[in-house]
Amino acid sequence: MTNSYDDSLPSPEPKYSYVCWMDIMGTGNNMYQNISVAAQKILNFQILAKEVESDGLTIYPMMDGVYIVSEDIQDLTEFIEVAFENAAHQVLERDTEGMFIIRGGISFGPIVEGKDFPIEFDDEEYSQNIESLLIGPPMVEAYGVEEDAPPFGIAIHDSARSFTPNDFQYQWYKWFNPSNRELANELRKKLESYFEYSKRNSHITNYPEEKIEQHKDMMELYLPEVKLKNRE
Numbered sequence: 621m622t623n624s625y626d627d628s629l630p631s632p633e634p635k636y637s638y639v640c641w642m643d644i645m646g647t648g649n650n651m652y653q654n655i656s657v658a659a660q661k662i663l664n665f666q667i668l669a670k671e672v673e674s675d676g677l678t679i680y681p682m683m684d685g686v687y688i689v690s691e692d693i694q695d696l697t698e699f700i701e702v703a704f705e706n707a708a709h710q711v712l713e714r715d716t717e718g719m720f721i722i723r724g725g726i727s728f729g730p731i732v733e734g735k736d737f738p739i740e741f742d743d744e745e746y747s748q749n750i751e752s753l754l755i756g757p758p759m760v761e762a763y764g765v766e767e768d769a770p771p772f773g774i775a776i777h778d779s780a781r782s783f784t785p786n787d788f789q790y791q792w793y794k795w796f797n798p799s800n801r802e803l804a805n806e807l808r809k810k811l812e813s814y815f816e817y818s819k820r821n822s823h824i825t826n827y828p829e830e831k832i833e834q835h836k837d838m839m840e841l842y843l844p845e846v847k848l849k850n851r852e
Contacts, residue, residue: 630738634730638696638780639758641766642669642703642724643685645835649826658684661720664710672703678733680754687754687762689731693787700724700774704795708772708807716817719810725766726793727777728784731756770838771811792842801844808843812836 644650644665650658662684669686673679676695680687690696704722711719734753741747761777769775774793781788796804815836818827 632732632736632738634732634756635691635736636729637689637691637731637758638693638726638728639731639756639762640688640696640700640724640726640774641685641759641762642688642700642722642774643682643766645721645723645771646825646827647684653825657718661718665707665720665722668706668710669703672699672706674699678735680752687759689733689754693784696726697787697793700793701795701797704772704774705800705803708803711810712803712806716814719814721771721811721814723766723769723771723773723775725762725764725769725775725777726780726788727758727761727765728780729756729758729761731758770842771835772807772839773842794842796844804843805845808839808845811839811843815839 644661647658647662650661665684666681666686669679669681669688674695676692677688677690677699680689688696688699690699707720707722711721732753732755734749734751734755737750737753739750741750758777758779761779765775765777767775768791770792774795776788776791776793781790815832818825818832819829821827822829822832
């Protein structure tokens, strides 16, 4: 084995793709409180993301989050809509302490994926490590803009808004539509209860009250409050 640097290794040409970073809010605090519960939430989230994976995109798991990469905006938005809808159903089925809240950010630009490196290794573990690589500025941008997303929302970086203004016109992308607005409405109610619970227990959860209020206000702006008609 050698530890010398080899600058003759081949590198693939970057390709322009959409990159979405999606993760669970508050994992750091969750791990300090109960690492077993935090691990269970992370595992459930990673399973949820993997179950929605399709041929038009690649998922890169990173602890409590995933990077989703696609050259096709339709493949990415379909993934987001199904993943968030499935996560919303999970939230509605769980109690306040057992549920997890996700959010994400989307960017666009040149990336290099490990699977595209024109090199083969005899050792399968080497190949697996290389194929797990994702490199490029959109990773940083998607990760950074996620901070601007509301709970259960997606924030759009300027790089994606500039390139695809028809699909990403606004700062936030809405995964729900008229067919599932009732679900979004029920999710809003559940999250309101969650934030009330968080305020009462902020001294235990280390979730500052000002952050709770900020996230609650963003959530209420993002998720619709629908006056549902009585059904006959």
